């Protein structure tokens with residue numbers, strides 16, 4: 541499993557889930573994938589992009605909502621109601637870039653089968669001919685690349701409730717693998733669309749979801765060969781039913797075991813949903829400090845964070861989600877050097893703690909970076925960093941935000957003394973790695 545340097549150095553990407561589901565924008569903020577009882581998941585799905593499915597489960601709150609608020613109208617009415625009248629891709633990408641994102645992955649076709657480009661086989665059921673009346677993928681790819689970021693394409697190969705089998709998924713035990721379409725006709729349909737995405741937009745990341753139809757598995761070696769020939773620095777994720785993976789993924793708290801891989805990426809929403817969910821309040825969203833700590837935790841363990849935004853149907857980003865990205869941007873402005881082009885510090889050489897105080901580490905060739913937060917008042921601004929003897933030179937301690945810091949060597953590490961280490965936003969202290977000790 542290898543990835544091009546740009547991907548492992550990127551550390552942070554922004555995911556975009558935008559579709560007809562952004563019109564109702566309605567789900568129950570039940571909880572995080574991996575932490576919700578599977579018995580509950582489908583009828584109380586917190587993923588607002590699953591609205592088509594959830595709203596067809598009799599008796600579910602979404603079913604009632606769709607009946608009472610939307611009169612049980614056909615789902616495709618939402619495609620026509622989706623106007624994207626305020627969509628300004630350059631504005632989105634500027635915010636993502638300031639937040640430190642190095643790549644952007646956008647849904648090109650989610651489980652509802654609605655394509656955000658003039659996809660082959662879709663007739664007029666796409667955003668070029670209906671709703672926004674725009675090639676949203678071209679708009680986003682152009683804006684992303686104009687800002688110097690990489691562009692990735694999300695494609696729901698494993699589920700398509702329109703072109704594939706339309707089974708409503710009520711409970712995973714009752715449906716053979718989610719009622720996924722496996723037949724040859726759908727496999728040809730999906731293959732044609734992914735090849736079209738490659739040829740039109742040359743996505744830097746090919747981000748498939750759920751899996752790939754059984755009848756199409758034999759097509760994949762040629763598809764990947766075509767992809768890499770077209771995009772030599774391209775990267776393929778792991779959701780192709782085992783056919784291939786340049787890196788592994790986890791999602792919220794699901795499949796965290798994949799984070800032991802050499803190259804991995806955790807994806808999640810800023811809240812509990814990928815599509816915009818009007819029912820989410822501050823209590824459901826990461827705040828800026830939590831988002832920064834998530835990014836630091838993922839990077840300290842050698843992964844990338846793909847953090848999702850769910851735009852509104854009008855093309856604006858929800859204010860609460862903008863605020864989180866603005867918060868990440870202001871922290872990253874002073875701390876980028878400790879995040880990008882770094883790698884994990886050998887855990888044997890430095891102890892990263894969970895709990896209080898909150899401590900994580902990264903390193904580059906010459907320095908180690910300690911990320912400190914939640915230092916209790918009782919500690920009077922002092923933190924013991926348990927490091928290998930002689931690994932770091934305490935005399936070289938510098939706080940990246942320029943505030944004063946003192947570091948003293950003690951038998952089992954270094955004691956750092958500095959003000960405001962108790963804040964939720966991590967403080968970063970840089971140390972020179974002494975040449976006397978190899979830490980890799």
Ligand SMILES: C[C@@H]1N[C@H](CNC(=O)c2cc3ccccc3o2)[C@@H](O)[C@H](O)[C@@H]1O
Nearest residue numbers: 587589749750779789790791794795814
């Ligand atoms: C990014 C999200 N993916 C959801 C589907 N998730 C999966 O199929 C899945 C999750 C997952 C985690 C580790 C390895 C493989 C995995 O597959 C999908 O149902 C959501 O709507 C959203 O698009």
